[in-house]
Amino acid sequence: MSDTRIALISGANRGIGAAVAQVLFNAGWTVSLGMRTPQMPDWAEDAPDRVHVFAYDAASEKSAQDWAKAVMETHGRIDAVIANAGIMIPKTPIEITDDEMAQLLDINVQGPRRLAAACWDGLKVSGKGRVIILGSLSGKRVKSARAGSYAMSKFAAVGLAHALRHTGFEDGIRATVVCPGFVATDMALAISDRAAEAMTDPKDLAAVIQMLIELPNEASVAEFCVNCQLEESF
Structure with missing residues (x-):
């Protein structure tokens, strides 16, 4: 067994996932990067033994x-799972089709649960x-009609994190849902x-996220909200 802590990060090819991977790597973690198309990042050149890449499909139980x-x-x-992979379909609950809603729930809720x-x-x-579920402030409030379907999936992701927290607490597993507002990614x-x-x-x-997964068991955080603007989240 390796002496170095290892974190699995889904959706690690870009955006939040890529940033988490690099920050944890720089902090001394070994990182396993779940990507649709695995590619070793440039920043891993100095210690490639601490970076593992895997062809991961969030819609597949077998892939997880x-x-x-x-x-x-x-x-x-x-040591840690950061379930970051997610999708956005900007449609109201009236506009969205059954297949599209099923896809939102599959990737944004079932994917983290399967992983x-x-x-x-x-x-x-x-x-x-440690388990980190990447939620959203859209999992705390519905800000607009066209964000409604996405928000439904993120409300469920928040519930998933709480359910995992209860399930693993006696075994020392701590689950946290991180709920950001707008983050400077392609999606936002x-x-x-x-x-x-x-x-x-x-x-x-x-x-x-690094801070949350490095906290001791006695400093359990159920939810962590981050926003770029002054806004009520409930």
């Missing part, structure tokens, strides 16, 4: 299981496993007129 198995076989441990389940036994081993920039510099920097969100 295969990823967890590969990490356990290679590194012998799983946590696949990693669960590994997370138990150290007695201080595509649906907002706000300039990137007026949004939360992905690296700042990554620093929050």
